[in-house]
Every structure is written in C-alpha cells, then in structure tokens.
Amino acid sequence: MIFIPKTVRCILTLLTLFIAIRFAPFSVTGFHICESEAPKLGGVLPICKSKDKSHHLICFGGIGEEWSFGLRSKYLRILTLCEWPDINFDPETLLRNFPSLKSLSLFNGSITNILRPFPIEAQNVEKLVIIGTRLRHLSDGILRNLSALQILDLRYNSFSEINPENFNSTSLQTVYLFGNPWKCRREMAWILESGMDYLSNKIIDKADLRCSVPYEGRPLIPVVEIIVVLGDECQRTVCECQLAYVYGRVDRLIQKQLKAFVSVNCSNRGLTEMPSFLPANTTVLQLSENKITDLSPLATNAVYRFVQDLYLDHNLVESISLLDGTHWLENFRLLNLRNNKLTDLPTYALEHALPQNINSARLYLGHNPWRCDCLFTPGFQDFLIRYANLVKDINDIRCSAVEADEIANKQIRELTRTEICISPEEDYWLLPLDVLNATLAFLIFLVLGKLLYDYLCFKRTGKLPWIVTKIP
Ligand SMILES: *[C@@H]1O[C@H](CO)[C@@H](O)[C@H](O)[C@H]1NC(C)=O
Ligand SMILES: *[C@@H]1O[C@H](CO)[C@@H](O)[C@H](O)[C@H]1NC(C)=O
Ligand SMILES: *[C@@H]1O[C@H](CO)[C@@H](O)[C@H](O)[C@H]1NC(C)=O
Ligand SMILES: *[C@@H]1O[C@H](CO)[C@@H](O)[C@H](O)[C@H]1NC(C)=O
Ligand SMILES: *[C@@H]1O[C@H](CO)[C@@H](O)[C@H](O)[C@H]1NC(C)=O
Ligand SMILES: *[C@@H]1O[C@H](CO)[C@@H](O)[C@H](O)[C@H]1NC(C)=O
Numbered sequence: 425m426i427f428i429p430k431t432v433r434c435i436l437t438l439l440t441l442f443i444a445i446r447f448a449p450f451s452v453t454g455f456h457i458c459e460s461e462a463p464k465l466g467g468v469l470p471i472c473k474s475k476d477k478s479h480h481l482i483c484f485g486g487i488g489e490e491w492s493f494g495l496r497s498k499y500l501r502i503l504t505l506c507e508w509p510d511i512n513f514d515p516e517t518l519l520r521n522f523p524s525l526k527s528l529s530l531f532n533g534s535i536t537n538i539l540r541p542f543p544i545e546a547q548n549v550e551k552l553v554i555i556g557t558r559l560r561h562l563s564d565g566i567l568r569n570l571s572a573l574q575i576l577d578l579r580y581n582s583f584s585e586i587n588p589e590n591f592n593s594t595s596l597q598t599v600y601l602f603g604n605p606w607k608c609r610r611e612m613a614w615i616l617e618s619g620m621d622y623l624s625n626k627i628i629d630k631a632d633l634r635c636s637v638p639y640e641g642r643p644l645i646p647v648v649e650i651i652v653v654l655g656d657e658c659q660r661t662v663c664e665c666q667l668a669y670v671y672g673r674v675d676r677l678i679q680k681q682l683k684a685f686v687s688v689n690c691s692n693r694g695l696t697e698m699p700s701f702l703p704a705n706t707t708v709l710q711l712s713e714n715k716i717t718d719l720s721p722l723a724t725n726a727v728y729r730f731v732q733d734l735y736l737d738h739n740l741v742e743s744i745s746l747l748d749g750t751h752w753l754e755n756f757r758l759l760n761l762r763n764n765k766l767t768d769l770p771t772y773a774l775e776h777a778l779p780q781n782i783n784s785a786r787l788y789l790g791h792n793p794w795r796c797d798c799l800f801t802p803g804f805q806d807f808l809i810r811y812a813n814l815v816k817d818i819n820d821i822r823c824s825a826v827e828a829d830e831i832a833n834k835q836i837r838e839l840t841r842t843e844i845c846i847s848p849e850e851d852y853w854l855l856p857l858d859v860l861n862a863t864l865a866f867l868i869f870l871v872l873g874k875l876l877y878d879y880l881c882f883k884r885t886g887k888l889p890w891i892v893t894k895i896p
Contacts, residue, residue: 457482458506458531469509476502485509487518497521508533508557516540519549529553536582541566550595553577562590571595579603579629584636588614588623602629605636608647610655616648642670642682650684657703663690665703690714691735700725708733712760715740723750732757732783739764748773757783762817766792767824768800771807778811787811790820794836796827798845801836805844808837 461482463471469485480502481491486509491497500522513535519525523545535557542549550572560582567573573596578586580603591599606612615624615633624630633644651667658665665688672682687708690699695714698721702709709731716739722728723746734756741764747753748770754777766789778785795801801823808815815821823831823839831843878889 457504458484462506480504482506499524501525502527502529504529504531506531506533508535510534511536511558512539513537514539515542515546519543519546523548525549527551527553530555530557532556535559538562538566542569544569547571549573551575551577554581556580558582560584562586564589566590567593574598576600585609585611591623591626597626598628599626600629601627602632604633606633606644608635608639608642608644608651610648610651612644612648613652616645616652639667639670642672646682650682654684654686654703658688660701661688661690661699661703662693662695663688663699665689665706668708698722698725698728700727702727702731706731710735711739712736713738717741717765719744720746722747722752728752734758735760736764737762737788741765742767745770745773749776753777754780755783756781756785758786758788760788761792762788762820763791767795769804769807771803774811775807778814785814787815788817789815790817790822792821793824793826794821796823796831796834796836796839796844801839801844802841805836805839812837
C-alpha cells in the first residue's frame, strides 16, 4: 500500500471539494454523455447507440424509426436525446413505445414547445431531465401522468415563469430550476413559502436562482421578497409602484446588502396635498398634474428623506421658501416645478444648498409666472446664469404675462438691467443723479468760461483778475 501523509490527503480532499463546488453549476449531470458519445462529424442524423446491455439508448438529432418499435424499445430503461432537432416535442407519440422507461433526458436542441401531455405509458418514469433547450413554458397538467416522477431537472432552459402546480405530485421530491431567465415578479411569490407542505420546498436550488431583466443577475428570492412587500405597501396609496432597480453584488453571500430603488407614480390623481405615506425606498416620485400647493412634507415627513427625483409639474405650488436649509434640498437629484404658480425663489437657499448637493441636482422651473422687478430678478438672473447647467429649461423661464408690456413673457436670462430696473414712464431728467450730472457739467463750463474771460482781459488791458490781486 502506498503511504500518503495525512496533510497531503487532506489537501487532496480539499482540492477535489473545491473543484466540485467551483464547477458544480457547469458539470450538469449527463451533459457529458452527449459529448463523449457524440457521433463523428459527417454522420447521418438521426443516429442512435445503445449501451448497458441495451437498457440505455442515446440518440443524436432525433430518433430513428428503427428504435421506435419492437422488443428493444419495450425493455428500454434510459433514453437520452441529444440535440433534438425540432422545435416541437411530442411525448405522447414518442413515449408510447417505451413503457418500461425510467429516465428520460433531453440535452440541448431546438425544443421550444411540448405539444401534448406525457402519456399514461410514461407512468414509470422516475427522472425527467430537460437541459439546455429553448423551452419556456410548461402547460398545466402536462406532467400529471408521470405518477412515479421523483426528479425533475429543468436547468438552462428559457423559462421565465412556471406554474408550481406542475410540481404537485406526491412522488416528486427534487426539482432543479437553475440557469433560466426568471422574471422576478409578484407572480413568483409562491417560491417564498417555506415549510414541508409547500411546493417551493421541492426546489433544491431555489437560493441560486437569478432574475433576468430588469433585475439582471440579482438573486431571485430577495428580489421577489422586496416586490411582495412593495406590493403590500402600495395598496395603502392611490399610486402605482414599481421596483425600478436593485443594486447589489451578485455574490450569494452578499444578498442581504441589496438596495432597492422604488418608483411611485401618483400623477393625475386629483391630489391636493403630498401623500403622507410612501412605500419604503421610494426614490422617484411622480406627482405631476395634481392640485398640490404645499411642499412642507418634504421638510417634515421622513418618508421623503430618500426621494431623489420629484416631479411636481402642473401643480399649484406658489413657494418653495420653506425648503430653505432642509436635508431634502441638499440631497435631491431632480426637482421638476414646471407649470406651477411660482413668482419668486429663495435663490440664496438654492445657492447654499446646490454646491453641497452630491447628486448634481437638476431643476425645471419653466412656465411659472415669474415676477420681474428690480428687487428679485437681478439675483434670480445671476442664479440662472451661474447654474445654467443645472437648470434644464432655462429658455422657458420667462416673466409672467401680467408684467409691463415690454418685458411680459420675456426670457429672464436675456433681460438687461435697464429693462428690469428703469420703468419707462418715469421722467428721465428728474432723476437725482442726472440732475447732479447736469449741474456738474454746467459748473465745469462756468469755470472754463471764466478762465477764458480772465485770459482775454489780461491780454487786452494787462489787468490781473481780481482774485489774483488778493493772493499774497
Ligand atoms: C449544449 O449547449 C451548451 C451551451 O450552448 C454547450 O456549452 C454544450 O457544449 C452543449 N452540449 C452539447 C452536448 O452539445
Ligand atoms: C394521461 O395519458 C392519457 C393517455 O395517454 C392522455 O389521454 C391524458 O390526456 C393524460 N392525462 C393528463 C392529465 O395529461
Ligand atoms: C395539489 O393537488 C391537490 C389535489 O390534486 C390539491 O388539493 C392541493 O391543494 C394541491 N397542492 C397545492 C400546494 O397546490
Ligand atoms: C429600504 O430602506 C430602509 C430604510 O428606509 C433600509 O433599512 C432598507 O435596507 C432598504 N431596503 C432595501 C432593500 O434597500
Ligand atoms: C403615471 O401615471 C399616469 C396616469 O396613470 C400615466 O399617464 C403616466 O404615463 C405614468 N407615468 C409614468 C412615468 O409611468
Ligand atoms: C452724465 O452725462 C453724460 C453725458 O451726457 C453721460 O454720458 C453719463 O452717462 C451721465 N452720467 C449719469 C450717471 O447719468
């Protein structure tokens, strides 16, 4: 006997274990049979081989007529079909000829559709394996005649949903569903039920299942859990709720760190105030086309703390002054206030909050009846120019239609100071500065005139001006 030190044996065991675990999802049982027994290139399909004293038949590209009848098929125990060439698969015509069959496997191939239920002749089948096909639907009751079925392996197909009733048979204990593009929706909620009596309990690999779009690659169970909770919370609102995005590492151990981003649509619901309850993790909130006037919940109600995108267009908001200094103003990502009743803004509050905002906020302020006067507008104009990249609809920010004719509906960005600060009706000459201007100009001319007069006098008479004689 060869002596192997204990440590080496230990390492070898660990290595085997590692390889087994690492490659487990890929080494699908039986897959290798199709590869190892594959016919040489150029063979005419379908082609079949029998193994294990003719108890096991492996066929490529369909099944030949010669195998469908007679004594050989009567005692066949295991049937492996590699690369089934047709999109349809009809168990009834096929299995009628194999009454002793215990195991049926279909690997790869074009199957998208199982035409008819499994026939009563398939009642001895204990293991059904369909792997690597394009199958995406199992009709209800299609497996009902498989009264001895124990193992159902449906890995790597195109299932996006499945009716768990298909697993409701007392003999069936083990189901594999990994590698399918599951649609994570509320309809999948059955898989969350745990307990001996539940069908979900038969799915051995349920913790490994993954969602397809829009939650590509996220673990199915926690995502469906989030969706179910969201659905319940949404019932308490008048809105539509949607799990927009799930952020998180795909790693199985980190499942608990998933982060949900919920989008809630309460547009056009006749709301007169902002909802006092929102589903947890709401990040996008649509409140367009309501009759909301008051934004104070943003400052006071904690459910708005994580709302990043707020659509309030087509409402009756008159002021956002109470957002001054709030957590919300420093953290929002998008605020849409188009078509409201805003006449002015606390620009100092925004100028304080926006540089702190890590989300590089976007603002929409167009189509409001903005006040255009010398008090508010110059500061607002400065603000618009300084934050032109954040204010997305700057061309729609115009003076209200009730302003003086010259500036009504004019773009605020384009206004000149004179347009804002000097009203044309006032008498130009009576303005104090201009009076001073004129007086000073008059005095300058007076001094220059006197100088000229004194000079001419001196030249003609030699008399010095009176003032010069007085200077010592
Ligand atoms: C089945 O398909 C998979 C994926 O397309 C491929 O990796 C595998 O080699 C195929 N197996 C056989 C036996 O053709
Ligand atoms: C069971 O098999 C019989 C005979 O093949 C078939 O007519 C019937 O539709 C099957 N039953 C179900 C529930 O699929
Ligand atoms: C399974 O089927 C039986 C009857 O066929 C039914 O009474 C039972 O409710 C089903 N179980 C589940 C979990 O649906
Ligand atoms: C939802 O938000 C709460 C806090 O409001 C947080 O504790 C929880 O982890 C979030 N859930 C997800 C799935 O992001
Ligand atoms: C929100 O709901 C309204 C009315 O139900 C609908 O018209 C609108 O398209 C929805 N908006 C989004 C972004 O889904
Ligand atoms: C004073 O008058 C001059 C000449 O008319 C003009 O150029 C200037 O702008 C005026 N200054 C003020 C302050 O009005």
